Amino acid sequence: MPTFALTLALALVVSASGQGLVEGPVAGRYALDPAPNYSEAVVAGNLAFLSGTGGDAETIEEAVMQTMMSLNDTLATLGASVDNAVSARVFLSNISNWAAMNPVYRSFFTGSRPARTAIQAELVGGGLVEIDMIAVLPNGAPGAASA
Numbered sequence: 001m002p003t004f005a006l007t008l009a010l011a012l013v014v015s016a017s018g019q020g021l022v023e024g025p026v027a028g029r030y031a032l033d034p035a036p037n038y039s040e041a042v043v044a045g046n047l048a049f050l051s052g053t054g055g056d057a058e059t060i061e062e063a064v065m066q067t068m069m070s071l072n073d074t075l076a077t078l079g080a081s082v083d084n085a086v087s088a089r090v091f092l093s094n095i096s097n098w099a100a101m102n103p104v105y106r107s108f109f110t111g112s113r114p115a116r117t118a119i120q121a122e123l124v125g126g127g128l129v130e131i132d133m134i135a136v137l138p139n140g141a142p143g144a145a146s147a
C-alpha cells in the first residue's frame, strides 16, 4: 500500500477512537498505542492479539466488567467486538473468584463463547483479574488494502 494511503487509514483509525494505531515491524502488522514494554494489541493478518488487561475494582464482578469493556473497546477500534474472540485467557488473583467471574464474563457474548483457559496467577498491579484475547477481525486489518 502506498505510504500516503496507509497514513490516511491510520489517521482515520486514530481520530475515530483517540487511540493510536502504529505500523509494526512487519508489513500488514499494526499495534495500538505501544506501551513502553508491550503493545495494547497487535494485528497480524486478520488476527488481533490483545494484551492482558484488568480493572481496578473492589469486587470481582466489577473488575470483570471493566476488563471486558476495555477489551471490547480495543476490539471496537479494530472493527470488531468480543464476539469475534476465538480464544481468551482469564487470570484470577484468587481462583475462588472463578464462579463469580463466569456470569459477568459470559454476559458479554451474544453468540458462541471463545475457547478459554482460566487459572489463578499473581497479577502485576494487584488487580483481581486479567484477561487477554485473540480475535478474528471480520474486516481484516484496519488500513489493509483489502480484507
Ligand SMILES: *[C@@H]1O[C@H](CO)[C@@H](O)[C@H](O)[C@H]1NC(C)=O
Pocket (backbone or CB within 6 Å): 035, 036, 037
Ligand atoms: C516497563 O518495564 C520497566 C522495567 O521493568 C518498568 O520499570 C516499567 O515500570 C515498565 N513500564 C510500565 C508502563 O509498566
Ligand SMILES: *[C@@H]1O[C@H](CO)[C@@H](O)[C@H](O)[C@H]1NC(C)=O
Pocket (backbone or CB within 6 Å): 069, 072, 073, 075, 076, 079, 080, 081, 082, 108
Ligand atoms: C462492544 O463493541 C461493539 C462495537 O464493536 C459495540 O457495538 C458493543 O455495544 C460493545 N459492547 C459493549 C457491552 O459495550
Ligand SMILES: *[C@@H]1O[C@H](CO)[C@@H](O)[C@H](O)[C@H]1NC(C)=O
Pocket (backbone or CB within 6 Å): 093, 094, 095, 096
Ligand atoms: C482466596 O480466597 C479465599 C477465600 O476468601 C481465601 O481463603 C484464600 O486464602 C485466598 N487465596 C489467595 C491465594 O489469596
